[in-house]
Amino acid sequence: MDYSEAFPVIDRHTWLNHAAISPWPAAVGDAMRGFVDMNVAQGPLGYAKWLDTEQSLRRRAAALIGAEQDDLALIKNTSEGLSLIAAGLDWQPGDALVCCAGDFPSNLMPWHQLVPDFVDVREVPFDVGDPETVLLGALDDDVRVLAVSSVRYDSGVRLDLDRLGHAAHRVGALLVVDAIQHLGALPMNVAEAPVDFVVGGSHKWLLAPEGLALFWSRPSARRRLRTLQTGWRMWPDMFNFERSDWTRPDTARRFEPGTLNMAGIHGLDASLELLQSIDPAARAEQLLDRTGWLIDGLARMPGIEIVTPAERGRRAGIVCFVPANRDPDAVLKRLASRSIFAARRGRSVRLSPNFYTPENQIERALEVIAGIATHDVD
Numbered sequence: 077m078d079y080s081e082a083f084p085v086i087d088r089h090t091w092l093n094h095a096a097i098s099p100w101p102a103a104v105g106d107a108m109r110g111f112v113d114m115n116v117a118q119g120p121l122g123y124a125k126w127l128d129t130e131q132s133l134r135r136r137a138a139a140l141i142g143a144e145q146d147d148l149a150l151i152k153n154t155s156e157g158l159s160l161i162a163a164g165l166d167w168q169p170g171d172a173l174v175c176c177a178g179d180f181p182s183n184l185m186p187w188h189q190l191v192p193d194f195v196d197v198r199e200v201p202f203d204v205g206d207p208e209t210v211l212l213g214a215l216d217d218d219v220r221v222l223a224v225s226s227v228r229y230d231s232g233v234r235l236d237l238d239r240l241g242h243a244a245h246r247v248g249a250l251l252v253v254d255a256i257q258h259l260g261a262l263p264m265n266v267a268e269a270p271v272d273f274v275v276g277g278s279h280k281w282l283l284a285p286e287g288l289a290l291f292w293s294r295p296s297a298r299r300r301l302r303t304l305q306t307g308w309r310m311w312p313d314m315f316n317f318e319r320s321d322w323t324r325p326d327t328a329r330r331f332e333p334g335t336l337n338m339a340g341i342h343g344l345d346a347s348l349e350l351l352q353s354i355d356p357a358a359r360a361e362q363l364l365d366r367t368g369w370l371i372d373g374l375a376r377m378p379g380i381e382i383v384t385p386a387e388r389g390r391r392a393g394i395v396c397f398v399p400a401n402r403d404p405d406a407v408l409k410r411l412a413s414r415s416i417f418a419a420r421r422g423r424s425v426r427l428s429p430n431f432y433t434p435e436n437q438i439e440r441a442l443e444v445i446a447g448i449a450t451h452d453v454d
């Protein structure tokens with residue numbers, strides 16, 4: 077399938093950096109431009125339309141993860157969601173939490189900095205081969221939270237949320253999931269998965285502008301969070317400024333105190349419309365094909381250490397490898413000189429294609445990497 081009209085970046089670059097920030101699809105650009113034009117021409121006279129787009133986004137976002145709209149909040153970013161959980165939970169002396177060493181800072185800092193000092197923070201090593209066993213080994217009856225990234229930013233490993241969630245629930249712990257490297261890449265269904273909080277920002281696999289994130293909470297878990305932010309926009313009749321009852325709503329709208337990122341909402345609504353126009357299972361298979369081709373190609377190159385597991389169920393959109401006797405930055409430089417964009421994470425080069433990445437672009441990237449493996453780097 078030719079996606080070049082929907083994804084104009086294809087004609088300009090080989091974008092293997094969706095795990096950082098994604099280029100906007102044409103539809104997102106159109107929606108953002110429409111919002112800009114409307115505002116330049118008439119300011120907020122189109123406010124009712126803004127609100128229609130907000131509602132449309134709420135419907136699409138709920139459908140994306142199999143959620144009820146009432147359980148989904150629109151917040152600023154993944155870091156904010158994780159911070160709201162860490163700072164808001166009803167921690168008690170004797171409580172513990174389990175998080176993963178080497179996780180993205182936003183899924184470590186809140187657990188170290190925002191929970192009370194008396195909480196036993198267990199940061200367990202991350203075993204690329206079998207992360208769940210190590211994590212489950214750290215669970216006991218004191219643990220209130222198990223915090224993971226469902227897809228790791230640094231290795232591309234996909235975790236088994238079913239296994240983790242069931243084990244967490246058996247000891248009375250909540251499963252908190254940073255899903256920014258998952259949402260939009262692979263399906264997620266919160267109605268079926270044993271998860272309690274799921275947070276994921278918009279600018280990676282959701283293909284939308286920065287500054288917006290989906291924050292899903294199970295009602296029973298949500299009720300355990302203290303109020304950290306409050307404001308006028310939390311209620312369905314938000315324009316009733318004379319209200320005297322300021323009781324917070326039970327819904328996830330309690331996490332939306334004030335004015336939302338309307339520009340971002342227009343972009344994310346358009347990207348979700350596009351994503352949902354393509355069968356999610358087929359999209360996931362296309363993405364897994366592409367990461368599989370990368371792994372197969374890299375495996376044929378001598379000396380390269382592939383960090384990401386080859387097993388299909390163990391990965392998503394990220395492939396990390398340690399180049400043979402080369403500085404990862406030199407590899408990135410060579411790739412960039414061929415208009416192929418990737419990232420460095422630790423010792424690894426991180427490649428993150430998307431379902432729409434043409435097969436010949438994957439082949440070309442592999443050729444360039446193979447060339448580097450056998451020749452001097454510029």
Ligand SMILES: Cc1ncc(COP(=O)(O)O)c(C=O)c1O
Pocket residue numbers: 095096152153154155156180182183225228229254256257276277278289
């Ligand atoms: C796993 C993970 N969590 C969180 C973030 C940061 O997300 P946000 O900027 O939405 O807080 C990133 C970004 O790279 C990430 O890879």
